[in-house]
Amino acid sequence: MPPDTGPHSGRPSELIGRQIAGYRIEREVGRGGMAVVYRAKDLRLDRTVALKLLAPELARNDTFRRRFTYESRVAAAIDHPHIVPVFEAGETDGVLYIAMRYVAGRDLRHLLDKEGPLAATVATRIAVQVASALDAAHDHGLVHRDVKPGNILVAAGTDSDHPEHVYLTDFGLTKKSLSLTGFTTVGQFVGTLDYVAPEQISGRPVDGRCDVYSLACVVYETLAGGPPFQRDDDMALLWAHQYDVPPAVSGKRPDLARGVDDVLAKALAKSPDDRYGSCLAFVAALRAAAVGQPESPWAPPSPPGWARPVFPEAGRL
Template identity: 80%
Template sequence: MARETSLFSGRPSELIGRQVAGYRIEEEIGRGGMAVVYRARDLRLDRPVALKLLAPELARNDTFRRRFSHESRAAAAIDHPHIVPVFEAGETDGVLFIAMRYVAGSDLRHLLDRQGPLPPATAVRIAAQVASALDAAHEHGLVHRDVKPGNILVARGTDSDHPEHAYLTDFGLTKKSLSLTGVTTVGQFVGTLDYVAPEQISGKPVDARCDVYGFACVVHECLTGQPPFRRDDDMALLWAHQYDQPPPLTTLRPDLPAPVDAVFAKGLAKSPDARYESCLAFVAALRTALRGDEPEVVGEAVAHPPTQVDLRVVEEQREPEGLVERGEPGERATEPKPPPRWAEPFFGSRR
């Protein structure tokens, strides 16, 4: 009788066709230092999924297993169109796994490698979608800590106005989980060095502004074809993130307006307090700068453009519900209020 092997023994190709926790593995689609991702078939619901299998040593660490369970539930609770949904997370045969929606397409890493710098309009469209996903995660108390092109999936969009649909992934396994459990060796940094915030390097507490920095690094690469810092070795790169100022982006993209440089200087500020308070605030400032306008600064934050309010709608909201004032002030008529303009296709208009 052949000896039963673990899921991680032998070559990855040996898992093709095997069943793991109700999923039949079909093809390897991604690999990292601590996990392998497969396209698999959910045998219960007959649908494709992305099945991530984590390295066995992670399952043997009780602290990591508890954090894995907590963070997987938190990630699964986020219902957002630009975050890859988590269907299930658990353990089988001594291996932790996460089953997620399978996204047909590529990731931003392959897109940049194939196409190089993106047109500004394309870069901003993708950035806005990823920013909304990151801000939604932050509202749920999750900090990604590893925002990079490889964790951004790009699928076909719905129409010519939305040619791409971006998804942020890899929330079920945050880098803090690994670093807190001693899984990494002494001196080994957990994360991707091209996009890591200074406070991560120095071991200080991190919050959502850590993702703002990594996100700004990714958008910089979308526009220029390279991250903001390039050095010959890892130690020099870590030093640059902590102490060097990034060169103006327009030295690499002189076709872009000069105000873009100020936006990236703020997004890549060494101090979290000096950065944008959210990823969407960074994108809003970038949009303004790409139009050639100087962003309006109020204190440390870039002001949002004023909201345009239809005063007629405001006046309708001030009237007594269901009634319209007629004649002299103080007099009230019993004529029902006409439907709002957005409802006219359904109810018609009496005006």
């Protein structure tokens, strides 16, 4: 039997140099369980793009294909400076694809692995850009569900006052689509364990406040050098998200104002009702606490998405 050298085989792909849907693939830049991302050349417009190819089994599911098409269109309609623009999504030769702006730089995962904990000013600069992107998505009825350092791209900024320009990515392959089509099963959910909200784990309905929780886990890691909960096995980690009190970040960063602990504790509340009503409200409180200011009693209004139906997850523990 010939070796499997397709885009999802885990072996070096033979797609480099090939043309798919008007894009010539140049090199692989990332891969996950259900997709591979390539740097590619848009032959029609002569521009570099990030081309994500989804696992072939997804294209064989009619419900997923419909959801993918719909939600890719919604994502493409969001015009926001901190969301990676979606150029095109479709299907070719039995493979679903999505073409996005190619962002030169590195993701937050690589930045943290290289530099360790960030200064509070840098962490909050990054957080406010991600929060703005998430709230914009919520305004359009999209919940990200997988906010993590690997989905936060950090590019060069415009000047010394704005040294980073941050993009949030991975809206093209939605987590809701996977749960609706049976690609999550009993005992599973879509998300990354270090940053997953308690309601995602238990299969309760979710809205944008699950992104508040995940963003708080990311912010905690940017300040402390690791996520709030670190356990020896996955089940213990899932339990911690649902029941354990997160350790105070000031225990690892005594240089931080003590108010930062209170802000993170609220954003990491087990119940969505006890968290901040939006990602920007959380980051506004974080910035104030970082400089020793009391939290303002006023907060930005909750995004309109709160009035929309919440989305149940398929998987349950």
